[in-house]
Amino acid sequence: MPAVIALAVATPVPVAVKAVMPADGQFDITGLFIADKAARQASASTLAAVAQKNGPSAIQYAGFSAAVLKALADKKSPAAREGAADAISTITKSGAVKALEPTFIDSGIYAALLEAFADKMPAVRTAAIEAVRGYVAAMNPWATSLILPALLREIKTAGKWQVKTGALEILNQLVKSAPVQTAKLMPEIVPVLSEAIWDTKADVKKAARDSLTKATALISNKDIERFIPALIKALINPVEEVPGTIALLSATTFVSEVDSPTLSLMVPLLSRGLSEKLTATKRKVAVYVEYWIVIWDATNHITFSIVDNMSKLVDSAVTVRPFIPKLLPGLIKVESSIGDPEARTVVARAIATLRQVGEVPTGDGSDLPSLKVFDGAGLSQSLSAIYKKLGGVAPAADVSAAYAAKLAANLVNNKNFDVPEWDALAPFLGFVASTPDPISVAREWVVRSATEGEEEEVADDEEEGEDLCNCQFSLAYGAKILLNTATLRLKRGHRYGLCGKNGTGKSTLMRAITNGWVYRSSSVIVS
16 A cells, blocks of 8 residues: 555635635534534535535645544534534535545544444444445445455454444445445455454344355356355355365356456365365365466466366466465465375376466465555656646645545556546546646546556567568557557468457457558557
8 A cells, every 4th residue: 555645735725615615714614513413414515515616625724634533532522423424424425525535544534433333322323334335335436445454454353343343334335336346355355254254243243244245246257156155154154064065066167267256255165175184175176276277378378277178267367366375385285195196186286287377486375475566656656747748737745646546556456447437537636737637637647557567578570571560559449448559560471360358359459450540550449
């Protein structure tokens, strides 16, 4: 995670802000926390209207964050605590959530609301949960990875059970409002829920099992879908259910691609299976591990490990890497202790394949270095360069720009370069400056982010023959970027094959070549 960025010094009050403020230009923030609920609502609506138009600067000028934190900590005034939570809900529901997002986490409001889940007053508890639920439902979904860590920490370690159940409710909202982003984070979610289903408090145990069921519904693997109830049972009752569940899976022919959400549910079962005493179970586990490996060769084509006419695709080496420390040590231990030669051979093959895809030549994978990820700081530098390129002023310590950079980093780390997703960052960029056009900035940002670090030197083709094409180009289908500064070199008299999964742009590329667009332009847009 990038370092927390300090809030910028408040700028002079915009004219639009002054227009709705009292005559002296000051907004009476205390009106948000008085006992009169109707008056509180009116005050919150006034602030929300200004924030919707002027963004975080209006909230900062009013001293909103500090006042909310003070109110939530006021143990003597339930009305103040409830008013603070209600103010968040009002801003969110009024459409001004984008003004709140850049500071919601770093200001401490989010943490304070989570703590309020266990408030002694039911009205305050309800208001706090609804405030966070409403915020999560309205925020940019690519902020899911920013919101999730605190939720999982509370589910795992909170001293008060009400905080745990409240956090589980918010997790359910993430599943509903940000399913794609939450599915990507299943490797972090499932282990925590797997522990929570054994919580000593019945309410937490029930809520955790409900959340686990809802979260695992995000798994889209058709081969696994019908086994999800059995897999959940295996997590709840491992001693009784694991051997039978593995046996059930052994009778299935797997053909679908395996992604992180699928592995997040399967790996606990496989890890448990490796500890079983039955040799047959261990052998089946080793076979499954080998199914779920992808090997990337020098030309970046995917090859599969196929065993007994079944194949498994993992969408990338990055997908399997987080699970190596959970599987490789168990496989190594089984290989050294198992007596059945056939089973040992299967285990050895699985170890070799796992090492290759995970780039773990030695050791058990327990101390793997972290995978390279992009962070907000790096994307902020890219954003500054874009502003300069387009004739604007690079943002300095601007909370909206910093927040947009964090969202952009999440998009890049998930290899999502779809233009509409990046266009959704434009409102935050609009808070930074109205010129250059925020949409233009966002679109320049996505192209730069998609191509940065991928300019690899292409070796000269020494083969004889006339060049039919030797160029660099970018290709898009509608708003979806397919290729960025790709190099294409074709020679007369040669035969070429074009390989790729469905929907990756094979036909689009062929049409572009046929129509001559690749030769004429360095940027090809096909609608």
